[in-house]
Amino acid sequence: MPVSPKPVPPAVALPIAEALRASAPLGRLAERLRLSNSLFAAVASALPPGLAAGVSAGPVDDEGWSLLCANAAIAAKLRQLVPHLELRLREAGQPVAAIRVKVQPR
Numbered sequence: 768m769p770v771s772p773k774p775v776p777p778a779v780a781l782p783i784a785e786a787l788r789a790s791a792p793l794g795r796l797a798e799r800l801r802l803s804n805s806l807f808a809a810v811a812s813a814l815p816p817g818l819a820a821g822v823s824a825g826p827v828d829d830e831g832w833s834l835l836c837a838n839a840a841i842a843a844k845l846r847q848l849v850p851h852l853e854l855r856l857r858e859a860g861q862p863v864a865a866i867r868v869k870v871q872p873r
Contacts, residue, residue: 803827809859810852831865842870
């Protein structure tokens, strides 16, 4: 007579906050997300209103920070503002190695 396999209990999902605390890689990812949002908050007021709607915070890494643009026209204008944005970050005490502008349609 074949032995029936033991029933496997259902996996328990962890709340996201607990999973972030329990995992070092996820914790680092969460910290970079917080930093990116903090950097964006520091420069958001420097963006013209028509431009700001098409820009969002992107990833932070060892080489700098990315701003994501909805289209190439917004990216072109934003690239002109990069020196001003870098100055705003330095004044806010949050310098970054470089600001990259990338097109990422929503």
